[in-house]
Amino acid sequence: MISQDSRSRVLSGMRPTGRLHLGHYYGVLRNWIELQNEYECWFFVADWHALTTMYRHPWSVESNIFDTVVDWLASGINPTVANIFVQSKVPEHAELNLLLGMITPLGWLERVPSYKDYVARQGEGNPPNFGFLGYPVLQSADILLYQAGRVPVGADQVAHIEITREIARHFNFLYGKEENFQQAAEGAIRQLGRKLGALYRSFVVAYQEKGDAGALEKGRALLAEHPSLSIADRDRLSGYLTGGGRMILPEPEALLTDTPKVPGLDGEKMSKSYGNTITLRDDNDEIATKIRTMKTDPARIRLKDPGNPDKCPVADLHRIYSDEATQRWMTEGCTQARIGCLDCKKPVIDAVQSEIRPVREEALRLENNRDYIGEVVGKGIEKAREAANRTLIEVRDAMGMSYY
Numbered sequence: 001m002i003s004q005d006s007r008s009r010v011l012s013g014m015r016p017t018g019r020l021h022l023g024h025y026y027g028v029l030r031n032w033i034e035l036q037n038e039y040e041c042w043f044f045v046a047d048w049h050a051l052t053t054m055y056r057h058p059w060s061v062e063s064n065i066f067d068t069v070v071d072w073l074a075s076g077i078n079p080t081v082a083n084i085f086v087q088s089k090v091p092e093h094a095e096l097n098l099l100l101g102m103i104t105p106l107g108w109l110e111r112v113p114s115y116k117d118y119v120a121r122q123g124e125g126n127p128p129n130f131g132f133l134g135y136p137v138l139q140s141a142d143i144l145l146y147q148a149g150r151v152p153v154g155a156d157q158v159a160h161i162e163i164t165r166e167i168a169r170h171f172n173f174l175y176g177k178e179e180n181f182q183q184a185a186e187g188a189i190r191q192l193g194r195k196l197g198a199l200y201r202s203f204v205v206a207y208q209e210k211g212d213a214g215a216l217e218k219g220r221a222l223l224a225e226h227p228s229l230s231i232a233d234r235d236r237l238s239g240y241l242t243g244g245g246r247m248i249l250p251e252p253e254a255l256l257t258d259t260p261k262v263p264g265l266d267g268e269k270m271s272k273s274y275g276n277t278i279t280l281r282d283d284n285d286e287i288a289t290k291i292r293t294m295k296t297d298p299a300r301i302r303l304k305d306p307g308n309p310d311k312c313p314v315a316d317l318h319r320i321y322s323d324e325a326t327q328r329w330m331t332e333g334c335t336q337a338r339i340g341c342l343d344c345k346k347p348v349i350d351a352v353q354s355e356i357r358p359v360r361e362e363a364l365r366l367e368n369n370r371d372y373i374g375e376v377v378g379k380g381i382e383k384a385r386e387a388a389n390r391t392l393i394e395v396r397d398a399m400g401m402s403y404y
């Protein structure tokens with residue numbers, strides 16, 4: 001369950017990797033621009049997350065943060081409605097990360113697919129470190145600190161939110177009980193008898209520690225069918241089963257977002273590390289040169305060779321930028337070998353140029369206005385610290401750590 005306040009709050013972050021490209025624009029920013037008018041949005045630059053892989057060269061992080069914020073604002077993120085801040089300037093993230101790290105079983109982290117992949121690839125030259133293993137805990141702290149009920153993700157990232165939900169559930173289970181809750185729940189378990197009591201406990205462990213939804217169902221059925229439990233004990237054990245009691249950290253929900261496929265110039269996913277990007281600051285000549293040399297269907301060697309748009313990344317760009325008539329022209333021209341690839345690329349070049357032009361011009365203006373960027377980020381940090389501190393007061397209270 002998440003509270004109404006949490007429901008209206010969205011949190012999302014981005015690693016500072018430098019100037020942003022069309023992949024960021026279509027994969028993240030356009031979605032944020034819509035969300036900022038619908039929800040209370042917290043957008044942060046995840047500079048500590050960047051260190052999990054950039055720890056050898058942290059010196060570029062500062063200028064990357066600046067470029068990231070400039071591109072956010074130039075693209076249409078509005079700092080008067082969305083809170084923009086930098087993760088490391090809100091040290092509460094580190095404190096909550098540490099506290100959640102204490103309650104997170106190692107097995108939960110080791111089974112995260114991105115960690116397993118990373119280990120298998122030997123960290124692509126960066127041996128997997130403690131920071132990378134603990135990445136989902138820090139990510140959970142980022143979300144739970146603001147009690148954000150919604151986290152925008154693509155379908156392939158829902159698992160990332162699931163671990164945050166598990167950690168929040170576990171925290172609430174451990175620290176969200178009234179004073180004598182544990183004692184009362186233990187008494188009620190004894191009412192179930194030895195055999196059923198042990199079975200019930202196994203359901204609690206399976207649900208609380210492994211997120212096994214089947215165990216939750218079975219536990220509920222067991223309680224519903226047991227005739228001698230009082231209503232109060234049944235409620236108590238239902239709460240005990242789900243980690244009920246006082247909810248301190250609301251479980252966030254994934255806000256599924258549909259984003260178009262943005263191919264890089266080589267047909268792979270657009271990414272700075274692949275060197276295949278069209279950035280939001282490229283000028284018209286750079287855009288034209290990049291798209292003119294972009295990979296196409298290799299079957300189209302000569303003009304008279306028919307092609308297949310499904311094998312061509314330029315066609316993916318047409319799907320983003322072109323109207324139906326132009327897409328039909330592209331498909332027929334390609335499959336019937338009636339147009340050349342350079343002709344086919346022309347409408348895409350025009351569309352990308354006219355989309356990027358105002359973003360680039362605004363970015364250039366903002367780039368020369370460091371004081372304004374500092375002011376925007378400074379205000380965001382102040383608000384973020386206030387909100388984060390409110391959560392940490394509750395967390396410390398619940399854990400009995402509000403001493404001195």
Ligand code: SF4
Pocket residue numbers: 296297300307308309312313314315330333334335339340341342344345
């Ligand atoms: S005609 Fe267009 S869709 Fe076909 S291969 Fe060339 S660039 Fe790609």
